[in-house]
Structure formats: structure tokens, C-alpha cells
Amino acid sequence: MSKMIMSGNEAVARGFYEGGGHFAAAYPGTPSTEILENIGGLYKDVIYSEWSPNEKVAAEAASGASIGGMRSICTFKHVGMNVAADPIFTMGYCGVNGALIFVTADDPACHSSQNEQDNRLYAPHAKLAMVEPSDSQECKDFMIKAMELSEEYDVPVLFRMTTRVCHSKSVVELGERTEVPVRKYEGNAAKYSMLPVNAKKRHIIREDLLAKMEEYANTCELNKVEEAEGAKIGIITSGISYQYVKDVFGETASVLKLGLTYPLPRKLMADFASKYETLYIVEEGEPYLENTVKALGFTNAIGKEKLTIQGEFNTKVVRDSLLGAQDEFRYQVETVNVPARPPVLCAGCPHRGFYFALSKMRDKFVSLGDIGCYALAINPPLSGFDTCVCMGSGFSLLVGLSRALKAQGDTRKAIGELGDSTFFHSGLTSLIDIVASESNVVACILDNSITAMTGHQQNPGTTKNLMGYESPAIDIESAVRSLGIDDDHLRVFDPVDQEAAKEALEAALKAEGPFVIITKRPCALIKEVQKANAGKHVKMNPDKCVGCKQCMKIACPSIAFDEANKKAYIADIANCNRCGLCIQQCKFDAIEKVGE
Amino acid sequence: MTKAIILVGVGGQGTITTSTILSKGLIEKGYDVKMSEIHGMSQRGGTVVTQIKYGDKVYSPIVGEGEADLIVSFEKIEAVRAIPYLKEGGTVITDTREILPMPVLTGAAEYPKDAIDELKKAVPNVIVVEAYKVAEELGNVKAQNIVLLGALVKQLGLDDVDWKGLVAKNVPEKLVDLNLSAFEKGYQM
Numbered sequence: 109m110s111k112m113i114m115s116g117n118e119a120v121a122r123g124f125y126e127g128g129g130h131f132a133a134a135y136p137g138t139p140s141t142e143i144l145e146n147i148g149g150l151y152k153d154v155i156y157s158e159w160s161p162n163e164k165v166a167a168e169a170a171s172g173a174s175i176g177g178m179r180s181i182c183t184f185k186h187v188g189m190n191v192a193a194d195p196i197f198t199m200g201y202c203g204v205n206g207a208l209i210f211v212t213a214d215d216p217a218c219h220s221s222q223n224e225q226d227n228r229l230y231a232p233h234a235k236l237a238m239v240e241p242s243d244s245q246e247c248k249d250f251m252i253k254a255m256e257l258s259e260e261y262d263v264p265v266l267f268r269m270t271t272r273v274c275h276s277k278s279v280v281e282l283g284e285r286t287e288v289p290v291r292k293y294e295g296n297a298a299k300y301s302m303l304p305v306n307a308k309k310r311h312i313i314r315e316d317l318l319a320k321m322e323e324y325a326n327t328c329e330l331n332k333v334e335e336a337e338g339a340k341i342g343i344i345t346s347g348i349s350y351q352y353v354k355d356v357f358g359e360t361a362s363v364l365k366l367g368l369t370y371p372l373p374r375k376l377m378a379d380f381a382s383k384y385e386t387l388y389i390v391e392e393g394e395p396y397l398e399n400t401v402k403a404l405g406f407t408n409a410i411g412k413e414k415l416t417i418q419g420e421f422n423t424k425v426v427r428d429s430l431l432g433a434q435d436e437f438r439y440q441v442e443t444v445n446v447p448a449r450p451p452v453l454c455a456g457c458p459h460r461g462f463y464f465a466l467s468k469m470r471d472k473f474v475s476l477g478d479i480g481c482y483a484l485a486i487n488p489p490l491s492g493f494d495t496c497v498c499m500g501s502g503f504s505l506l507v508g509l510s511r512a513l514k515a516q517g518d519t520r521k522a523i524g525e526l527g528d529s530t531f532f533h534s535g536l537t538s539l540i541d542i543v544a545s546e547s548n549v550v551a552c553i554l555d556n557s558i559t560a561m562t563g564h565q566q567n568p569g570t571t572k573n574l575m576g577y578e579s580p581a582i583d584i585e586s587a588v589r590s591l592g593i594d595d596d597h598l599r600v601f602d603p604v605d606q607e608a609a610k611e612a613l614e615a616a617l618k619a620e621g622p623f624v625i626i627t628k629r630p631c632a633l634i635k636e637v638q639k640a641n642a643g644k645h646v647k648m649n650p651d652k653c654v655g656c657k658q659c660m661k662i663a664c665p666s667i668a669f670d671e672a673n674k675k676a677y678i679a680d681i682a683n684c685n686r687c688g689l690c691i692q693q694c695k696f697d698a699i700e701k702v703g704e
Numbered sequence: 705m706t707k708a709i710i711l712v713g714v715g716g717q718g719t720i721t722t723s724t725i726l727s728k729g730l731i732e733k734g735y736d737v738k739m740s741e742i743h744g745m746s747q748r749g750g751t752v753v754t755q756i757k758y759g760d761k762v763y764s765p766i767v768g769e770g771e772a773d774l775i776v777s778f779e780k781i782e783a784v785r786a787i788p789y790l791k792e793g794g795t796v797i798t799d800t801r802e803i804l805p806m807p808v809l810t811g812a813a814e815y816p817k818d819a820i821d822e823l824k825k826a827v828p829n830v831i832v833v834e835a836y837k838v839a840e841e842l843g844n845v846k847a848q849n850i851v852l853l854g855a856l857v858k859q860l861g862l863d864d865v866d867w868k869g870l871v872a873k874n875v876p877e878k879l880v881d882l883n884l885s886a887f888e889k890g891y892q893m
Contacts, residue, residue: 113727113737219742243738243765276740276765279731354763424768436770437792441826446785447813449714449805451750489810660810665749668804669811679804682845683716 114280116273119244120211121146122280123251124181125155128288130206131173132157133166135533136562137185138220139274140213144183145565148574154285159565159574162499162533167192167210171199174208174264175300177291179255183211186227187498191534193234196264200235201310202300203262203317205291207255210236211267213274216392217420222479222498224418226393228268231370235314236266237321238370239330240347244278250367253330257368261321263314266370270392272348272420322371330367331376336360342384344377344397344409348421349390355423356431361388372400381406388414388430392421453484455666456632456641456685458556458603460485462525463492464662464689465609471520472617473550474513478502478526478535481561481631482554489663493525500534502526506549507541514548521617523550529559529567531584542622543591550616550623553584554603557630564634585626593624603627604687632685643703645684646691648677652698659690659699706759708767709856712786713778714803715752718849722776723754725853725874729865730758738765749806751782776856778835778848779803780819787827795829797855799848801836831859838889844879847886854890 134144148157160166170182215221231238241247254265341361364380389398389411398411463485477493485492502524510522559565573579599612655674668679713719735758755767777783783798807813835851
């Protein structure tokens, strides 16, 4: 069989394919996104896949496929599981027909997330089995095993990964796909209709099955002891932490590496723990394994006493925490002060136009942001918004916050912003609340025709779907109008157009009741957009530039200022797409168009 | 022995393509390889770090501080930023390319003028490769990453791999010849 270097996400997709998977659904979210991208891109001939509007819908779509007899998968980032929790908890009681796998991609260290929640805690809470791979080969192998276990124990499986497992690449041995027939659907209300009378019975069945599964966990191949001869240290670990343990301890400690982490193999853990004077529990995040080990009576176990609950581990963190910090040599270049390089809105980004217009009237608004590329507008000089909590909150928070402002005599108007994909995700229901509650607020949909932040995924507003087929594009403006928003309370415009943006924001200030702004301009990085803009850029005419720095106010990464000559210049022509925002800023016509 | 390499640059410079080609070559040579990348919050403009470890058996995919045998930097101040990761006696290959970060553009910070001279004072093994300039002369600045790949392969002495074949397979078809020249130039520098 051939070997390939694959990311954990690619390997999960491969495992689902080889294991005979049929149905995949997800909402994009770093670090999980590439799983569905790979399924949709590589395996669409045998697996149906879709970007659902949100994680709850994806989890339900996958549950429906499972009830119908298909091997199904739903993936999300850790916070996405919160959105999907409702159906997941109940499917924990129902169980499955075809295998049902929920993949959670946790993000300790918040590389691109709003918190560090440890979704392992969901497994006992929702009564799901849980599997944790520690490299790409295991991502593939464990996925195949997880599908088998799901059907054997009639239970959804939580497949738990973290950023370093998802995004690190390692060597994977490929196999062939095993075709698994779709299981016959037979209506079974007692199993899939969780009215109280049925739910109580299913709860009993679930507990019995989990008890049986724990017996299996004690002896299964996913949980293994790597015994080091004569070792006095024993370590219990799982997931990526295993790799750091091996780097630090090599053959000087015995390791119990857990791959099936719910139900936990308590007998196996107790047997292992009883053999070692020194017992370390190495796990990122919450003391999940540690609490069980200590509950088994091994109060000598050392876990969170020494290893941080915050952020992510690496070899050095594990070594320093358990064996003591060493004085190590480091090169330093103390004479150079390296400026920070925060991520920024790209050159030609449509969001810059909207937030620049808003920044000119920012004192009249209390602005609430949301999750998406536009969150990058938080930094100065745009300083776009005061809050960013979760998907859709940019609208829903307005309902409460506007009333709180009124109650304290603050006359500023509450304005919230979110993107097209976020609107379909949960902004739509939030807007319904704004309309139904007759809130005196401004709801802005910054439509850039793509889910940009996670790397350009299709959404219900795009004309293609995940598998690359044509799909009906849902028109946001029609949806907004259908809620009762009339011409006086709606503005639709290109956000680069500063006149239009100013008129809209002024109208929004004067209006009473719900007011909606829709900005429409596609993301500058969409391939077709880049193609259409090829060769287009601006150039600075140094004879006309007076050095007033007005063009610097838009914070475009393509424009720089030469302090020696007191002139602005185009520092990055390659990424300029001549959006024209800077041209509007220049009163001296020093910025000229190049290209057709 | 495990070797560790860090590639640093700015979003859009092609660090990930370089790492991918390098990983494939190392596998061809029979090494166990792990590669780690962090996708920043933005498509472009932020610091991008890719890490590669290879050897008989690699566990952790992450290169920690003081662990890198080689740092390859696509932008000169990013080389300075990454320096704590260099192992004692390790080597830095850096381009002289400057990409101004937003705090510099807005005037909130200054771009260090003498970063490479200061780097050379602090670190004995610094190799300067004008990869961006070479790529520009070849007709496409985007080939900067392949020039640096050539320099990197030479530095590591990873000769008996069909690097040019791998480059050809991993760049757009119409840019194959240009990238092969870029690799050759980097290798000869």
C-alpha cells in the first residue's frame, strides 16, 4: 500500500472514506474545516457531503442519515459543538442505525478561537463513546474503528482531536475502501422518538451499553500499555500529549496510552496505576483522566498540580513541568525591536470600506461585532466594535444592549455587524428577534459572497456547493424584506462607496425601529475575483502627493509612507486590486488607476 | 537523530508549499517526517510558521524553543522574531525581503533598519539569500519560496532526492520551468 504525508484532517477524511462512509455534514470552523473539504473534494462520487448553515443543522442532517442507515459524520470546531449540543445529547439516548460520528476539533491555546473549552467533558455528559487519535495514522485507523464501534454498541462516537492533531502532518499508510451497504431503515418510534416514556427506557439501555463498552475498553487495542523495563514512573496520557511524553521520557517511563477515552477503562487504569511509585497524568486542558484516576483511589497521581490547565503543551512544557526547568542556551538579538505583525484585513477587502465609513461616525454608535474576517477590524485605526462573543451574537446582543443604553440615557444607537455565512448560520433568527421585538437598532450584513475566514467555503448564498455542483443561491435581501423590512429601513450598497455608506449610516441613525444594511462586494481573494482584477492596481503620483497621510487612515497593507521623502507609496502592488477606497481618500488625485 | 527545521514568513509568501515539497522529499529518502503549521486568523498579512521534523522516528510534531537546527526566513525581521527557536550552533537562512507590518504602516512602530547586521552579530551561522530579488529577476516574485527551497536543500545536504521532479509536481503547470530555474539558482547561491 502507498504511503502519504497527510494532516490529521486529511487522514480523518480518508478513514471515513475507507471505512465505507456515506454522508458528511459540517459548518466550517478552524481547525476542523479541511475534513469536509477533503471529503467533498476527493470522495464525492461515493459520499454525499454538504456545508450546512450551522452545526446544529449539520448534526441533525447526519443524525437523519444515520437513522436512515448511512454511515455518517458531522464535524465542528469545539465551540461549534455547543451549537450542535441539543441534537447530540438526545442522539446519545437514541443511538444509531448506520454509524454516527461527531468530530470535535478543540483548540487549546486559542490559535483561532474564542475559548479553550475541553470537549472531552461532553462525552460523559452526552453519553457518547469517545475516541482520541494522536497522529495522522491513528486519525485514519481510529476513524474506521469508531464507525464499527458506533454500530456495535449502538452509540454515537465523539471523535476528539486538537489543533496539533488536525493540522500536523505525518506519514499515513493508505488502504482501500470497504463498501458497506446502507442499512435498511425501519421506523422505530420507541428508539428515535424521545418522548418521556421512551427517553426513560432509552436512558436505561444506554447505561447498560456503556457498561458493556467499558469492559471492552479494558482490553481493546485502542488502549495500550507501553511498558519500559524497570521503569519507576508510570504515565497515563492520550491524544497529542502522548507524543510529548515519548519525547521527554523515551524508555524511562511506562505509558498507558488511551485511545478509547469514554467509557474509560477503569480496571486497566487501576492495574497500571498500582504498579508505579510515581504516576503522572499528562493531558492538556481539564483534569479529565486525572479525576478518574484519583477517584479510583490513586491520590498520589500528579496531573494539574504540575501541568497547566491553560493553553497547549509541547515537549518543553511537559519536561519543565515534570522534571524541572533547565537553564538552556538561547540566541537573542536584543538590539532589534521586532514590531508585531497582527493579522489584518487584506488589501482590497470589502470590510475595510464599511468599517472605515463607520469609523468616521463611531461616536454616534455602539458597535457590536461577530465571528468572521471582519473581526480583524477591531484593531486601530478602524476600532470597529466593542463585543465579539459567538456566531450571530452581533445581532442578538443588540436587542438587550439597546434597551440597556436607553435605560441609562445613552443616546448612541446600537449597530451590529455579521457576514453572509454568519447570517445564514444564526444571524437570521437573531434578526427575527430584532424585528419581532421592534428593537431600535441597526443590523448590518457584510455580504462578501463566501465564508472567508475559514478559507473560502461555500454557503447557502453561493451558487456552488461543497461538492462543486451548482446550487440555488439564497438571496439575503429577499429574506430580509420577507421579515417586513421596508425601503425606508433598508440600504444595499457597495461598501467601498463611501458616499453610499455615509448616506446609509445617517439614514440608520435617523430611523426608528429595526434598520438593515446589506453591503455587497465579494471577497478580494475569491479566485474568480482575483482573475477579474488581474493586472489592476493603483500607483502613487509623487508629484501630486503632498504627504497628508489621508490614505494611511484606511489601514491598507498595500500602502506605506516614506517618512524621509514625506510621500505615500504603494508598497505591495501584487496584492492591490484597485478597490478604489484610497482613491476616494485622496483630495489631490495623487492615486492613479493602472490596468483595465 | 531528529532534525528540526522552522520556516517563517508572512501569509501569502508560499512557506507552506516549500514545507510540503520538503516533506515529500524527506519521505522519499526514507525518513519519518512530521510537519506542523498554524493557520493564522487571516488569509494574509500575519506571521506564518511551518515546522518540520525528520529522523528515524519522530514523536512531537512541534519544534520548541532552542530546538531548531535550521531556520529559513522569507522576511528579514521574521528571522529575528524566530531566533529563540534556534539550537546552539544552528543555522539561519534569511531573505532580505521587507514586508511592513500594519503597526509600521500606521506609524505606531518602526521597521528595524539593521536587522540582518544585528542578527549576524548574535548568531554565528547566518546565510543571506536574496531569494525575492532572484525570483523578481526570473520574472515572478512568487518563486521566492522555491529559491529558498534550493538553498535549504543544499544547506541540509539532502542531495539524492529528485527535488526538481517534486518541484515540478507541486507548482502550477505554466510556472514549472521558472520554478526549476528558481530552485537551481537557490541551490547555487
